[in-house]
Amino acid sequence: MATARSTKTKIPQLSWTEAQPAPVVLISGPEGFLADRAGQMIREALKQERADLEVHDIDAASYNAGELFTFASPSLFAEPRLIRVDSVEKCSDAFLEDAKKYVTQPAEDTTLVLRHGGGVRGKALLDLIRGGNGVEFVCAEVKKDQDRLTFVQSEFRRLGAQISPNAARMLVAAYSGGLGELAGACEQLVSDVGTRIDEDDVNRATEGRVETNAFKVADAATAGRAADALVLLRQAFSTGTDPIPMLAALNFKMRGIARAYGATGSGGQLAKDLGMAPWQADRAVKDARAWREEDLARCIEMAAETEWLLKGGSRDPEYALEKYLLFIARRGRER
Known part of the structure; x- marks a missing residue:
């Protein structure tokens, strides 16, 4: 019966761009930069609601039994809590057992964010969340140039700036490393040049790379x-x-x-x-x-x-x- 109920209430896999707080949040996928960005979006949303937000970080790989429940326990002044858990794909057995118990009955005024980079470790926990015990935001790997181009264009929109199509392509070609480096280049261009970026601006900025x-x-x-x-x-x-x-x-x-x-x-x-x-x-x-x-x-x-x-x-x-x-x-x- 439990399996059938999970199938009926299976949650959608949402884009990282839609990241927002919930009692249990799963941030999945191999693209670490996007996962960090999604986590920041959730933290900022919570801080806007309550400036006294308590933030706790857990490494699932070195987790000791009971830590999760200790952090989730109400404090003396009842501040809201954000618990961020990294490396769920490498989690200890103790974390897996505690997390499976927790997600079925999350604590009040607490947001639990679980970061899973991929792989089969922790699958039982992921299935439990996806069965209706949380929300999931996906950070798929960005490999194709077209996807990187789309990312650049979205970064400039986020920064309130515009970049010409050819300039965006030049920027993608110049920064073939991680998305973090590419995002940093977008921010630097806006800071140095302004809100309208063309090919000459990118050429000057990437000269010598x-x-x-x-x-x-x-x-x-x-x-x-x-x-x-x-x-x-x-x-x-x-x-x-x-x-x-x-x-x-x-x-x-x-x-x-x-x-x-x-x-x-x-x-x-x-x-x-x-x-x-x-x-x-x-x-x-x-x-x-x-x-x-x-x-x-x-x-x-x-x-x-x-x-x-x-x-x-x-x-x-x-x-x-x-x-x-x-x-x-x-x-x-x-x-």
Whole structure:
């Protein structure tokens, strides 16, 4: 009977952007930055209601029996409580048992926020919450460039600013690391430039970044401009750029071309099928037409070989990268 009741009352999985307080909150998914942002939103909402909010933090991995109930116990002055639990995916057995008891009967004036990064550990607790004993906000991993572009656009809206489409794409290309770095770049641009951002603003702000240099090299190589690509690569080396980020940019471009090889359809459908922005899909399809299938397959093999050479397999990693770059720029053909 309990299982049937849980099925009927299964809660929806909401976006992290909708995060708000509830007696039991599950923040799930691998994207740590978004999870932190969701947690901050909940804390700020509670602080606006009551400035005397008590905040307690628990590490589920090192939890000792009874801690949760101790923090949830009413204080002398009856202040509201926020209990934040991290690393639920690594929780101790003691936490799992206490949490399963707690979520079925949460304490009054208490918000319990559980952070679960993924995996099977703690599944019984998650099933209990999803069965109707809480709310869930999902922080899915952001991997596709289109998703990162959407994130950038939403960040500027949050900051009360506007960025041109091409400038947003340049920013995404320049900051290929975590979302935290990308969000910080958005805030810095608004602070330095103002609420209207264009391509020149982004170009000035990202000038000299390793990622920006790397993508300029990759763009030249995949466009077939061997001489330009080689000059840009050697300029990057002369400024101390590490070969690994350069290889990553080349491989990123080549994976897109490989996915686009032989693809057909309208621009919008191609972008959806390939998991790219429309302009990227068009470029990848165009670049793919210059390749033969056997040469493209060899390029994928050469990418793995070059990575091995750059990570200790060669005494001259710069030469190894130059060789790979010229193979790409010449589309696998000797000239």
